[in-house]
Amino acid sequence: MSWSSRHLLVPLSAVLLVLSACGGDDDKNPVCGNGIIESGEACDDGNRTEGDRCNNSCQVTTPTVDAGTDAGSDTDAGTNTDAGTGTDAGTDDAGTGTDAGTGTDAGTGTDAGTETDAGTSTDAGTGTDAGTETDAGTSPDAGTGTDAGTETDAGTSTDAGTDAGTETDGGAIDAGPAPDAGTGTDAGTETDAGTSTDAGTTVTLSALEPAAVFARTGTTGETIPETLEVTLSAEATTDVVVQVASSSPSVVVANNGQVTVPAGTRSAAVIVTADEAAGSTKATLTATLGSDSRTATVRVLGATEAASLAYLSPETVSLASGETANVTVTLDIPAAAATSIALSTTGNVGSVPATVTVPANEISAKFIFTAGASGSTGTIVATLNNQSVSAQAKVNAAPTTNHIVISEVAAAGPASGGTGDNDEFIELYNPTNAEVNIGGWKVQYKKDKGGTYTSTFVLKGTARIAAHGFFLIARDTFQGPGTPDEKWGTALTMGAGGGHVRIGPNSLTDALADPNVVDKLGWGSGDDGEGGVIKATPSKAGSFERKANAASSAATMEGTGVDAKKGNSEDTNVNGADFVTRTTRDPQTRASGVTEVP
Numbered sequence: 001m002s003w004s005s006r007h008l009l010v011p012l013s014a015v016l017l018v019l020s021a022c023g024g025d026d027d028k029n030p031v032c033g034n035g036i037i038e039s040g041e042a043c044d045d046g047n048r049t050e051g052d053r054c055n056n057s058c059q060v061t062t063p064t065v066d067a068g069t070d071a072g073s074d075t076d077a078g079t080n081t082d083a084g085t086g087t088d089a090g091t092d093d094a095g096t097g098t099d100a101g102t103g104t105d106a107g108t109g110t111d112a113g114t115e116t117d118a119g120t121s122t123d124a125g126t127g128t129d130a131g132t133e134t135d136a137g138t139s140p141d142a143g144t145g146t147d148a149g150t151e152t153d154a155g156t157s158t159d160a161g162t163d164a165g166t167e168t169d170g171g172a173i174d175a176g177p178a179p180d181a182g183t184g185t186d187a188g189t190e191t192d193a194g195t196s197t198d199a200g201t202t203v204t205l206s207a208l209e210p211a212a213v214f215a216r217t218g219t220t221g222e223t224i225p226e227t228l229e230v231t232l233s234a235e236a237t238t239d240v241v242v243q244v245a246s247s248s249p250s251v252v253v254a255n256n257g258q259v260t261v262p263a264g265t266r267s268a269a270v271i272v273t274a275d276e277a278a279g280s281t282k283a284t285l286t287a288t289l290g291s292d293s294r295t296a297t298v299r300v301l302g303a304t305e306a307a308s309l310a311y312l313s314p315e316t317v318s319l320a321s322g323e324t325a326n327v328t329v330t331l332d333i334p335a336a337a338a339t340s341i342a343l344s345t346t347g348n349v350g351s352v353p354a355t356v357t358v359p360a361n362e363i364s365a366k367f368i369f370t371a372g373a374s375g376s377t378g379t380i381v382a383t384l385n386n387q388s389v390s391a392q393a394k395v396n397a398a399p400t401t402n403h404i405v406i407s408e409v410a411a412a413g414p415a416s417g418g419t420g421d422n423d424e425f426i427e428l429y430n431p432t433n434a435e436v437n438i439g440g441w442k443v444q445y446k447k448d449k450g451g452t453y454t455s456t457f458v459l460k461g462t463a464r465i466a467a468h469g470f471f472l473i474a475r476d477t478f479q480g481p482g483t484p485d486e487k488w489g490t491a492l493t494m495g496a497g498g499g500h501v502r503i504g505p506n507s508l509t510d511a512l513a514d515p516n517v518v519d520k521l522g523w524g525s526g527d528d529g530e531g532g533v534i535k536a537t538p539s540k541a542g543s544f545e546r547k548a549n550a551a552s553s554a555a556t557m558e559g560t561g562v563d564a565k566k567g568n569s570e571d572t573n574v575n576g577a578d579f580v581t582r583t584t585r586d587p588q589t590r591a592s593g594v595t596e597v598p
Contacts, residue, residue: 208294215274248283347378407568448498498525531574567595
């Protein structure tokens with residue numbers, strides 16, 4: 001056969017072969033797996049194996065070996081092992097031998113990492129898919145390093161678990177574990193989520209007290225001599241954390257400054273560590289809860305810093321002979337060790353123990369003073385290391401009268417007419433060194449001549465007179481000065497020219513002679529005075545007043561007289577000797593205070 005004939009036969013054979021392969025009008029069904037893409041087939045890779053992008057029905061599918069097995073694990077989709085990344089498409093993992101690495105399929109823009117393949121609900125790891133609403137935040141994947149932190153994932157039940165789970169923080173390092181969930185200020189929520197400042201309660205910070213305390217260098221614990229505490233406005237329903245900051249490194253608050261007030265309580269101690277070498281030895285501590293803050297000062301003491309005497313209290317002690325009182329000696333700083341202080345008295349004023357001991361870390365100690373001889377004056381002295389402090393002491397003379405007395409009476413007032421006539425009062429005085437209960441006592445009046453004490457007024461059960469104090473009873477038309485402690489209304493009506501008043505306990509009768517009478521005054525034309533009546537009568541502006549002592553006179557008892565502030569203790573049971581007539585009256589009440597001891 002010639003060369004030209006051979007050239008003609010070759011194309012002819014090719015045509016016949018093509019016609020045969022296509023089948024012409026052959027109506028046989030297509031065969032999947034014969035390597036030929038026939039009618040109804042999208043692909044035919046020469047086998048019927050599933051999971052290699054061409055299934056056993058010759059339709060294109062997503063391979064089971066590809067992305068989806070790994071999506072959502074710690075390594076996540078899009079790693080070297082997975083598919084859809086620039087490094088991975090076309091490697092051993094992307095598809096089968098037929099599919100991987102071809103020019104059309106392996107890693108091209110059409111297949112590798114497209115919206116259809118890389119980034120479906122099954123796959124993950126491409127820019128489109130990683131962290132989408134479908135994948136991010138599911139139970140397996142939520143909270144991993146790569147995926148956590150999307151809007152869908154943040155704060156899911158698997159992820160943060162509590163509250164910390166904002167868009168920035170959710171599902172990452174901070175979600176749920178100790179650094180964030182339920183700590184600090186909020187843990188993510190606007191209202192509470194177990195925060196230390198709220199925790200569902202409405203308490204506020206009410207105090208950081210005492211205002212000034214001490215701490216000894218080299219120690220950790222409560223402050224001295226009293227414990228510094230934060231106090232809330234009410235009992236907390238859950239634990240409440242109050243932040244306490246120090247202005248100086250010499251005082252460090254324990255637990256990073258967090259002081260926890262346990263549920264069901266109102267206060268908690270502030271624990272500090274003191275180091276005088278670290279900074280200023282005086283620190284201001286500021287406690288803060290929400291918008292509330294309180295301050296206190298803490299002074300750091302040297303390990304063996306010595307204390308000095310500060311003062312004795314009370315500064316003045318006034319007692320009757322034989323009576324006792326507690327006296328307190330106070331140091332300037334808490335004692336570094338138990339400190340003995342010497343005690344003494346002067347002027348035969350009384351007795352004290354030889355020494356008193358202030359315990360370590362305390363700032364004061366008490367001792368008992370016993371009053372000595374009546375009328376003596378002197379001092380109580382405390383001495384430490386040649387330093388002394390003292391308090392004044394006075395022993396009162398025994399009272400010359402040991403019962404309540406009628407101290408001043410006005411049977412009329414300075415005004416004219418009925419206003420003046422009914423401007424009446426009776427003043428009582430307590431010359432003793434103790435308060436007297438006059439609750440239920442009777443105040444009685446009898447006219448100047450004849451009759452009995454039929455006019456009676458009963459004091460309230462709460463009536464009391466302080467030692468060396470007064471009690472004023474007056475008619476309802478009393479004009480003053482001062483406000484009566486009680487008013488008798490119209491129960492008593494006194495006569496300016498003569499009459500009688502008396503006092504006694506509730507057992508007092510209206511009989512002229514009654515052993516229950518405590519004190520009595522008769523004046524003018526009266527006929528039943530105590531040892532006789534006081535004959536003189538004052539002007540309408542004046543009054544009758546009991547003397548302070550035997551030497552007292554009208555001049556010394558009025559105004560700026562030497563006896564004017566010495567009370568009314570003179571009682572010889574003779575009205576004429578015990579009373580003076582004043583030109584101006586001077587009613588005194590409980591509110592007037594106490595007098596000097598005469």
